[in-house]
Structures are given as C-alpha cells and as structure tokens.
Amino acid sequence: MSDNTRIWDQVNTTDPSATNNFTGMGGFKGTAIKPTYLMRKATEVFGPCGEGWGWTVLEDRFDEGGPLQAPTKEWPDAPRINAKLHTLKIELWYLGKGGQKCTVQHYGHTPFVLLQQGKIITDWEAAKKSLTDAIGKCLQPLGFAADIHMGMFDDAAYVEAVRDEVALEKAEDKVEEEERQKQARLDYIQSVVDLLKGAQSANELKKIHDVAVKKLAARNDNKAVTRIAREYDEQRPRFQKEAA
Template identity: 50%
Template sequence: MPVPNLTLWEEVEKTDPKFTKEYTGPGGFTGTAVNAQYLAKRATEQFGPCGTGWGYDVIEERFDIGGPLLSKEGVVLAHAQVHTLKVALWYLGGDGERKTITHYGHTPFITQNKFGSIGTDFDAPKKSLTDAIGKCLSQLGFSADVRLGLYDDIHYVNERLGEAEIERAEDKIEAKERLAAEYREWLAETLHLIGTAQSLNELQQLYKSAMRKLDLRQNDPEREAHKLKFTRAKDARKADLEDSMEGAA
C-alpha cells in the first residue's frame, strides 16, 4: 500500500548508474559518488528551475583547525584545516509553500600526504557546497539507493542499468525485448549451474545470489515460480552432494 509521505522519496530514490563513480576517501574508505549536475537536474525535474522552484543559501562558512602536520623530524610544519559550509536548501512543495532543509558540507583544505608533503585544495569551498547540497537533497530521498548501500549489490546495479537503458533508448520496445531475452538466458544458465554445483558451498552461493536477483525483479509476474524452481533444483542438488559425501566416507 503506497505511503503518502514517501511519494517524493520513491520518485527520486533510484539513481542512473551512468552518473555515478567509485571513489576512495581518507583512510581507504570506498564508496559511490553521484554526479552533482545529475542531482541538480533531478531536483529541477521535481521542483522547477534552480532559483525559482528550489535553491540554497549559504548560512555559515569557516575553516576548522585540526591537528599538527609534522616533518620527519617531528617539527610542526602547519596544522590541518577543513573547510566547512552550512547550507539551507529550499524548495517549493506541492502546496506552493517554501520548505527548507539545512546541512553541512566538509572538505579537507590543508592536508599532508603519506610522503610528508603538505598540500592546499583551493577548490575546497566548491566541493563543500556540492557536498552540502547533496546531503540536503538526500534527506528528501534523492539517490537514496546509493546512501542506503544498495550500490554495493551488483544485482541491484545491473537492474538499474537495465532500467536506465530502457529509459534512454529510442526504441523502448526493442530494448525491453532484448533485456527480456538476456533475463531468460540468465534463468536457464543459473538453473543449470545450480543443478551441477560441485560443492555445498558453491551451491549455497549460487542459490543465494540467484534469489537476490529474483527478489529485485518485482515486475516479473513469474518471479515466485522461478524462485520455486531454483529452490527445488537446489534441494535436489544438495541431496545428491550429501549422498556423494556419505558414500565417500
């Protein structure tokens, strides 16, 4: 049953993979970044042009001083700094009322790399603004699938790639038919792999992956039938493998 309060969220939560990229942050943290212009376009689709249907005001800006940056000899060369920006993003709701969301953006300004060199990022204010706007929009559900960690699931990303391909295709019927044929091939190949798995561990991994993909195919009217077929194939292969293990013992 649809939830009225989630109407906007559900309209903007899915992200076109074409406008994402992987990144590595401080300390080796990895994640998925969403293109800022893509988010601005999505906001414009929902609210109207920036400055008319939505926009933002910078309400605070500062440089936060961090710990000392040392030379190899332990001499203090400088102190780390982080640029911080607080933004109030506004938009016009369906009732025409102006609504506001406030959030922060942060960007390292003065840093030291692993070789000891100190650097300054003069694009920090621009990056902090992008960060803050993105965080504000995320509170409304924009690209929520990325922030919810769904882009860590290759099956989810593949589903989004397929949906985005259909949306961009000039001949949408042809694109749908081609993707449907690829899906049928996947069903047949996966059923074969499950039925010929060489170990219980391999069988479990194949089955788990297949069921995850099927769970994402919510528009497939035969999804439950496919899941039942995979489950029966898994159970049959599991019994065969366990019989072989007992015979070998």
C-alpha cells in the same frame, strides 16, 4: 506512493552511471554520486534552480586544525603550519505543496590546507567542494539517492537490476530493449539450471542456488526464483544418496 514519501519515491533510486566508486581515508570504500546528477533530479522534481529550488549561504568560514608542520630538533626554524578546513552552512529551499517554501539546513566541509602524499598543499577549490557537499547533504533527508545511503549499492545484484531499469527508461526503442532483457533473463535462468545439473557437491549446488536467488529476488522475479528452487530440489537427492 504515500503523501509523506511523495518526493522520496521519485528520487530514491540512483542511476548507476551517475556514480563513482572511491576509497577514502583508512581504506574505506564507498559510492560517490555525481553532483550534477543530483541537481538534475532536484530540477526534475522542483523546477529550475532559482525558481523551484535553491539555497542561501548562512555560514562561510575556515577552521584551524592540528599541526601539519612544526619546529623540531633537526629543524628548529621550521614554520608552524596547521591544517585548515573550509566549512559552509547553507539553507536549501524548495517549493512544496501549494507553492509553500520549505527549507533544509546542513553543513559542507572540505580540507583547505592539508597533507597529501607527504606534501602540504592548498586546495583552492575548497569552497566549491564544500557547497557541493552541503547541497548533497540537504537533499539526502528528502530521499535523493537513498539507495546509496542505505548501502544497497553494495549489492551487485541490486545495481544490475537498477541498471536494466534505467536502460529501459532511456531506450529509444523500448520494445527492442524489453525483448533484449527478456532474452537475457531466459538465458540466465537456463545457465543456472545447467550449473545446478552439473554441480559436483551439495555445497556447490547450494552456492549456485543462493547466488541466483539473490540476483533474481533483487528484480522481484518470483517466477524465476520458483524455477531455480524447483531445479535445486530436484538435484539435492543426488548428494543425499552419496551422504547415505
């Protein structure tokens, strides 16, 4: 851990149980982080909120957007209703080295008046959501949940590896959890070896190899990668003879 990344290295890995998958506008899919989880991580690193870290609201406003409803030929008396966006700018502060007060500024945004499933609605929790958004954005440059922001949660093998790390960290009986994970590792390696031996084509053989190596590499399990590679090399001649 370098001095420059002393905070980042403590908070960049995210517990998968503190996340939710979501589908946004235009079908965009992503991973959302539970706000309370981020606040707990901040408390672990900086101290209690209000003592070791906190925030100050710098701006609080509503911005008007485009029309959601306007008069038409069919409804000339229709009231004009525009979309509204709640915007909050905060300054997040935390106590750094030697008790120095450090700050990060960012905005949070939430639709206040919006069109949802063909109806114009008002979100009365917009202010709370904007604050949550702003806090998360201020924590992001410090490295909080960096693995999500870097797209690493798109890799199922990475998420599975982190899930096991967290399970070991939380386990009441760490020895028992370690043994469970060791056995699961051995079972997985043996299952891959069996699949390689039973492959019916060169393409199938390579696909089995590549998927397993990717999963094991996410865990930095070089011994297992070497074992799978050795079995792969032993099986390849079967299909080279067929091709000849």
